[in-house]
Amino acid sequence: MPEPTLQHRFQNLAEAAEVLIIGMNARGKITFFNRKCEQVTGYTQDEVFGKSVFTSLISKQDRAAVRKRFNRLVAGEVSSDSSEARWITKDGNQLVTQWRNTLIYDERGTVIEIFGIGLDITEQKMAENKLRESEALFRLLAENALDSIYLFSLHPKRKFEYVSPATTRMTGYAAEEFYANPDFVIKIIHPDDLSTLQSMLADPAAFTAPSELRWVKKDGSVLWTEQQSRLIHDDDEKLIAIHGVVRDITGRKQATDDMQRARNLAEFLVDLMAHDLNNINQGILSALEILLHDPGFPEQLAGRLKDAIAQVERSAYLIDSVKRFQRIDVEPLQLKLVDPFAPLQSAIWAAERAHPAKQLFVTSNIRKGQYQVLADGFLSELFFNILHNAAKYDRSDRVTIDVRANKIRDKHSLRIQIMDHGPGIPDEEKERIFSRLASRRTGVKGSGIGLTLVNQILHRYGGTISIADRVEGDHTQGANFMILIPLKE
Amino acid sequence: MVSIFIVDDDENLHRVYRSFFTMKGIDVIASAFDGSEAVKIFGKLNPRPDILLMDYRMPIKDGVSTTKEIRQMDPASKIIFLSADETARDQALKAGAISFLIKPVRFAHLLETISEVLVNQ
Numbered sequence: 385m386p387e388p389t390l391q392h393r394f395q396n397l398a399e400a401a402e403v404l405i406i407g408m409n410a411r412g413k414i415t416f417f418n419r420k421c422e423q424v425t426g427y428t429q430d431e432v433f434g435k436s437v438f439t440s441l442i443s444k445q446d447r448a449a450v451r452k453r454f455n456r457l458v459a460g461e462v463s464s465d466s467s468e469a470r471w472i473t474k475d476g477n478q479l480v481t482q483w484r485n486t487l488i489y490d491e492r493g494t495v496i497e498i499f500g501i502g503l504d505i506t507e508q509k510m511a512e513n514k515l516r517e518s519e520a521l522f523r524l525l526a527e528n529a530l531d532s533i534y535l536f537s538l539h540p541k542r543k544f545e546y547v548s549p550a551t552t553r554m555t556g557y558a559a560e561e562f563y564a565n566p567d568f569v570i571k572i573i574h575p576d577d578l579s580t581l582q583s584m585l586a587d588p589a590a591f592t593a594p595s596e597l598r599w600v601k602k603d604g605s606v607l608w609t610e611q612q613s614r615l616i617h618d619d620d621e622k623l624i625a626i627h628g629v630v631r632d633i634t635g636r637k638q639a640t641d642d643m644q645r646a647r648n649l650a651e652f653l654v655d656l657m658a659h660d661l662n663n664i665n666q667g668i669l670s671a672l673e674i675l676l677h678d679p680g681f682p683e684q685l686a687g688r689l690k691d692a693i694a695q696v697e698r699s700a701y702l703i704d705s706v707k708r709f710q711r712i713d714v715e716p717l718q719l720k721l722v723d724p725f726a727p728l729q730s731a732i733w734a735a736e737r738a739h740p741a742k743q744l745f746v747t748s749n750i751r752k753g754q755y756q757v758l759a760d761g762f763l764s765e766l767f768f769n770i771l772h773n774a775a776k777y778d779r780s781d782r783v784t785i786d787v788r789a790n791k792i793r794d795k796h797s798l799r800i801q802i803m804d805h806g807p808g809i810p811d812e813e814k815e816r817i818f819s820r821l822a823s824r825r826t827g828v829k830g831s832g833i834g835l836t837l838v839n840q841i842l843h844r845y846g847g848t849i850s851i852a853d854r855v856e857g858d859h860t861q862g863a864n865f866m867i868l869i870p871l872k873e
Numbered sequence: 874m875v876s877i878f879i880v881d882d883d884e885n886l887h888r889v890y891r892s893f894f895t896m897k898g899i900d901v902i903a904s905a906f907d908g909s910e911a912v913k914i915f916g917k918l919n920p921r922p923d924i925l926l927m928d929y930r931m932p933i934k935d936g937v938s939t940t941k942e943i944r945q946m947d948p949a950s951k952i953i954f955l956s957a958d959e960t961a962r963d964q965a966l967k968a969g970a971i972s973f974l975i976k977p978v979r980f981a982h983l984l985e986t987i988s989e990v991l992v993n994q
Contacts, residue, residue, distance in 0.1 A: 655958075659930065662957035663883055665977040670889035673980045677896060700977050 404481060404502035410458050410495045412437045424504050426474030443470040443478060457485060458495045480509040532630040539624040542566040554632050556602030574598035574606060588615060591626050596633070608637040654710050658703045669696045701738065705837055708765060712840050719845065721872050722759040724800070725752040728787065731767035739775045746771065748787035755789065755798050757869040762841045769834035770865050774804035797868040808859035814851045846870050875991065878903040878922035880911040880939065882931040890926065893980055908934025912942045921947055924987055929956035929965065937964045944969035951990050
């Protein structure tokens, strides 16, 4: 068997290669087209043989530039180096190819053939383009974000790789100051948060949890930030960088602090008022009682003294309500299953004590152990305020109040109706009587703070209250307070 | 005759309490206007009062600290708190007070409480 020629060996090798190999004469006519070229273009060697590589394969956009470069290469004006060209496949798709060319000369040194060895880098190019687009998008977002965005490299060198413009807006320091000094954050951290930041830097995993830090801005003021970061690892799981988002929460902190200060002040004032006024009330009450027990006090004026005592007790009740009202907002909500029977009985007892000059007749169909509602210790307060109000406004010495409860199944609630025989509530007052706080109306006479308190308590329970006439259409026959309290599911 | 020691920083309350107790035949044997004064006076009292009426918020020493010191001197002392600050209730009872009344309190209720304390002693 004759030994294969060198040309034969080359052809075999070129056919089997996993790279693109194309042969062209000095005018660019295709003389060789390996299997890989056939695979990626869809053309066979026979289809392209003898045709111009420029018109049959190179895309229109690249054609002139590739031809020019090809001619200069053939003329020996440039050496063979790497170049890229877009090819159009048989079915019209575009490929991005990368080439190195080898020139074959005859004995006279004239170029007779050019072999290009290339790679299909379409996927790589697409990935690069996507990355470039995504980087551009990230930069656009980062550059315009209100939050500060940073990338801090830990390896091989500790340094800020990126600091968004919001950082300068937030701190007053230029981004260059961060780039120039990897420990710049240590310089501007608030002294009270220095140890926190140092321990976070010592254990970067701590950056992944949301945290709050204080900084000293360039103008000396304090900046509160909330940050959350992510750790970046290399392929060997080595931690190489941290990137994160830092939000300015100074305004929110200020508002929270202001609110807390206002709450503290309100608590202090209520406490002061409650304590001192009740001491004063004690003095007045005791003095009035001494007069009442004095055998020399004219009997015909005893009624006025009793009125005065009732007013003192009313004042004490108001103070107590204000304190309870304040507690409702402060005390954490912990609803539990409550049998309304006991709170109602305790409220009836308290209402009787609050109105010693009247006889209270309260009928109820609520039996012990019959219902369980979701409530807390304020439930008795709720009942008391409605009963107390009913007794207060009923001018009769015999006050009759009917309490009726029934389950509202589709609402999973217990409806409790408390019906009195007092003067009733006109329609125009029915809505606004509970909304003293919401409407900021502070001068409403009559209902006192009690019903607003009732509304607040029910709001805690997810319940509601409304008022109807005890006798429909005639409000003068008394009111019907209808309460809905969520039942145990 | 029942004897009583009034401890309160309000001078006006001292006057009305004294008038009322005198009217009801109760002997006010001592008065103090702060906790520290109360401890000093109590140490010198012989015989000891049947009842101490104790305020909570007072200058120098509050009613709870005063109660602890008096109960140390005399564990049999009967202390009834009469305060406008109901948040002190648990502390007062823990310190050894027998009862805790919230101001303003009606005299009838106060007398009832005193009677119960004396009956149960």
